[in-house]
Amino acid sequence: MKIKFFYVAFALLIFGLNFAQTNKQVLFTIEDQPYYTDEFIRVYNKNLDLVKDESQKDLDHYFELFIGYKLKINKANKLGLQHNTQYQNELKSYRGQLAKNYLTDSKVTKELLEEGYARSLKEVNASHILLSLEESAKPEDTLRVYKQILELRKRALNGEDFGNLAMQFSQDPSAKENKGNLGYFSAFRMVYPFETAAFTTPKGEISLPVRTRFGYHLVKVNDIRDNRGEVTVAHIMLMNPADDNPDEMEKNKTTINEIYAKIQQGEEFEALAKQFSQDKSSASKGGLLNRFGSGQLSSEEFENTAFGLQKPNEISKPFQTQFGWHIMKLIEKHPIKTFDEAKGEMENKISRDERSRKITESLNEKLRAKYKVKRNDALYAKIKKLVDDRFYESNWDLPTNMKDFNGELLSFEDKKVYGSLFLNYLNAQQKNPVQPRPIGKLVDFHYQNFVDSELNLYYNANLENEFPEFAAVMEEYRDGLLLFDLMEKEIWEKSKTDTLGIKAFHEANKLNYMWKNRYDVIIVSTTKADVAKKAHKLLAKNKSMEEIKATLNTKDIINVMATAGTFEEGNDALPKTIPLKKGLSEIKQEGNYFYIVKVNEIKEAGPKTLEECKGRVVNDYQQYLEENWVSNLKSEFKVKTNQEVFTAVKKQIKQ
Known part of the structure; x- marks a missing residue:
C-alpha cells in the first residue's frame, strides 16, 4: 500500500496550482500519440523539490525518465489494465472525492464558515414561541399561522409577558415547564433559521416571525455572553426518588453529604463514584462524563457548577438539580478553538445542516446562468396535466404509454433531456415529505429541482473540460493507478517469485552484499x-x-x-x-x-548468503528488471523525440 501511495500521491500535489496558459508543443510521440511540453514542464517543476537524487534534477536524465513513464502507461493500456474493475472503481472513487471541491460554491462556504465561527464565540440565552406548521402546508394554512404568530408578537410588544404567552400558546411541549426559555446555546446547536434569528436579534428584543421546518417561531433574546468553551467533569449522583418521597429525598441529602465528607478525608473520588453513584452510564468510569458546552445538557444548574470550577481536580460541594444530588470533579477545561482548529469540524456541520442549502442554491444559480436551458413548453404542459391529487397520497401512477412522452423536454449545451426521464423522476418524488400545494405548484417545484439535478450532473461530467487543473490531476492519478497495477504485474510479482533469477542476480553481484x-x-x-x-x-x-x-x-x-x-x-x-x-x-x-x-x-x-540479504537483493533485482524492461519497451513501441523543442524547453526551465 505504501508503494501504491507513492505512485498515486503525486496527483494530490498538483491540485491548486496556477496553470498558466502556454503555447504547448509536441515534445515526443509514442506510436504517434503526442505528449506536450506543458505537461513535461509542469510535472518537472512540481517534482523538483521532492526528488532527493540530484541526477533526477538533470533535465536530460529527467526527460528519459518521463519517456519511460509514458512508455509504461502505453504498455498498461495495451494490456487492457484500464478495464480492470478494481481500477475503475478506485478511479471513480477518487474522482468523486476530488470533484467535491468543484461542486460547491467556495465563496458561500467561506462566508458560512466565518459566520459560524463568529457566532460560536458567543452564547445566546433565548426564549421562543412555536406555532407548528408542516413544510408542505397549503398557502391558506401558512397565512393563517403567520397571522397568529404576528398577533402574539404584537401582544408581547404591547407589554404582555413573553413567558406567559409561551406557556399559553407555544406548541413546543417544553414551554409548559420552561416558559419557552431554551437556556444558553451557541452556533450549530439550533436549526439554522432559528439560530440566525437568535444571533441577529438585539438583546431584550423579539424577532419577526421566523420559519423553520417545525413551523413559525418568535425568538426573544434574553442575554448574550462570551462562549465559555467546553468542560470535562466527573460526578457522583444520587437520583431523586420516582415518587418524590420526602423521607427518601432527605436520605439522599444525608448520603451525599457523607460521601462529600469521605472525599474531604482523602478517599478517592473515582472509587466513591463506582460505589455510590446512581448514574449507571458513568459510574463504572469513575463518574466521567463526555465533554460538553453550554446548552448541551438539560440542567443549567449542572452546567453552571461545571463552568464555575476553576482548577483540574477541584471538587464541588454537594448541589441539587431537577434530577437529584451531585458532587462534581473538574477534569479539564477546553477553551474555544481557533478558526483553523475548528474549520474541519464546522465544514462537517455545515454539510449536515440547513446551511448546506445556501451552498447548493448558490451553485444552482450559477449553473442556471452558465447553461441556458430551453424547454419544450407544449410537452411540459402535457406532463403537468397528468399529475393530480393522488400524488399527495403516493397513489399517482405513470402513464401506460410512455412513448407519448419520449420527446425532448429540455436542452442545454449539447445535452438533451427527454420527457420520460422527468416523469420517472416525478414518480420517485412521491416519497418526498415536502410537497407544495396546489398541484400546479408541485410540478413546477419538482421540475426546477429536476433541472438543477441535470445541470449538476452535466457540470460534474464535464469538470475535465471546465478546469485544466482538474483534468491534470485526474490524468496523473489515472496514470499513477495504472502504473502501480502494471509494475505489480510485470516487475514486483516476478521479482518475488523468480527464485532462479534472484539467485543468479545475487551470484553475479556478490561484492555488493x-x-x-x-x-x-x-x-x-x-x-x-x-x-x-x-x-x-x-x-x-x-x-x-x-x-x-x-x-x-x-x-x-x-x-x-x-x-x-x-x-x-x-x-x-x-x-x-x-x-x-x-x-x-x-x-x-x-x-x-x-x-x-x-x-x-x-x-x-x-x-553474505542470499538468505542473509534477500530483502535488499530482491529490491535491487526489481530495479534491474525495470531498467531492462524500459529498454525493451523502447523496442516494443515507436518513440520519436523532438530535440529542437526539448532544447527550447531546457532554456525556458533554466531561466
Whole structure:
C-alpha cells in the first residue's frame, strides 16, 4: 500500500496550482500519440523539490525518465489494465472525492464558515414561541399561522409577558415547564433559521416571525455572553426518588453529604463514584462524563457548577438539580478553538445542516446562468396535466404509454433531456415529505429541482473540460493507478517469485552484499565501578548474561544492563574504546558508564548468503528488471523525440 501511495500521491500535489496558459508543443510521440511540453514542464517543476537524487534534477536524465513513464502507461493500456474493475472503481472513487471541491460554491462556504465561527464565540440565552406548521402546508394554512404568530408578537410588544404567552400558546411541549426559555446555546446547536434569528436579534428584543421546518417561531433574546468553551467533569449522583418521597429525598441529602465528607478525608473520588453513584452510564468510569458546552445538557444548574470550577481536580460541594444530588470533579477545561482548529469540524456541520442549502442554491444559480436551458413548453404542459391529487397520497401512477412522452423536454449545451426521464423522476418524488400545494405548484417545484439535478450532473461530467487543473490531476492519478497495477504485474510479482533469477542476480553481484567483521559478544554496562568489578569476575567465570543480571540486579534496583548477540563492525551497540579481540576485555569507562565486553567469536568479513540479504537483493533485482524492461519497451513501441523543442524547453526551465 505504501508503494501504491507513492505512485498515486503525486496527483494530490498538483491540485491548486496556477496553470498558466502556454503555447504547448509536441515534445515526443509514442506510436504517434503526442505528449506536450506543458505537461513535461509542469510535472518537472512540481517534482523538483521532492526528488532527493540530484541526477533526477538533470533535465536530460529527467526527460528519459518521463519517456519511460509514458512508455509504461502505453504498455498498461495495451494490456487492457484500464478495464480492470478494481481500477475503475478506485478511479471513480477518487474522482468523486476530488470533484467535491468543484461542486460547491467556495465563496458561500467561506462566508458560512466565518459566520459560524463568529457566532460560536458567543452564547445566546433565548426564549421562543412555536406555532407548528408542516413544510408542505397549503398557502391558506401558512397565512393563517403567520397571522397568529404576528398577533402574539404584537401582544408581547404591547407589554404582555413573553413567558406567559409561551406557556399559553407555544406548541413546543417544553414551554409548559420552561416558559419557552431554551437556556444558553451557541452556533450549530439550533436549526439554522432559528439560530440566525437568535444571533441577529438585539438583546431584550423579539424577532419577526421566523420559519423553520417545525413551523413559525418568535425568538426573544434574553442575554448574550462570551462562549465559555467546553468542560470535562466527573460526578457522583444520587437520583431523586420516582415518587418524590420526602423521607427518601432527605436520605439522599444525608448520603451525599457523607460521601462529600469521605472525599474531604482523602478517599478517592473515582472509587466513591463506582460505589455510590446512581448514574449507571458513568459510574463504572469513575463518574466521567463526555465533554460538553453550554446548552448541551438539560440542567443549567449542572452546567453552571461545571463552568464555575476553576482548577483540574477541584471538587464541588454537594448541589441539587431537577434530577437529584451531585458532587462534581473538574477534569479539564477546553477553551474555544481557533478558526483553523475548528474549520474541519464546522465544514462537517455545515454539510449536515440547513446551511448546506445556501451552498447548493448558490451553485444552482450559477449553473442556471452558465447553461441556458430551453424547454419544450407544449410537452411540459402535457406532463403537468397528468399529475393530480393522488400524488399527495403516493397513489399517482405513470402513464401506460410512455412513448407519448419520449420527446425532448429540455436542452442545454449539447445535452438533451427527454420527457420520460422527468416523469420517472416525478414518480420517485412521491416519497418526498415536502410537497407544495396546489398541484400546479408541485410540478413546477419538482421540475426546477429536476433541472438543477441535470445541470449538476452535466457540470460534474464535464469538470475535465471546465478546469485544466482538474483534468491534470485526474490524468496523473489515472496514470499513477495504472502504473502501480502494471509494475505489480510485470516487475514486483516476478521479482518475488523468480527464485532462479534472484539467485543468479545475487551470484553475479556478490561484492555488493558483503559483511564487515562480526563479533559474537556479551556486553555489560553499569554506572557503578564496584558493580563493574563484580560483573567482570562473573564473566571471567563464564557466567551467562541472565546469570549476571540475576546476581547483580534486585527487584527494585537495576545495577547492570547486559546485551548478547552478533554485531557488525561499527554497530552503535559496540563500545568505542574497547579493542575487539577474542576473550574478556578490561573494564573501560565511557562517560558515566563502565563497560566490559566478552568476545566469544570473531567472524571475518565476507560475502553474505542470499538468505542473509534477500530483502535488499530482491529490491535491487526489481530495479534491474525495470531498467531492462524500459529498454525493451523502447523496442516494443515507436518513440520519436523532438530535440529542437526539448532544447527550447531546457532554456525556458533554466531561466
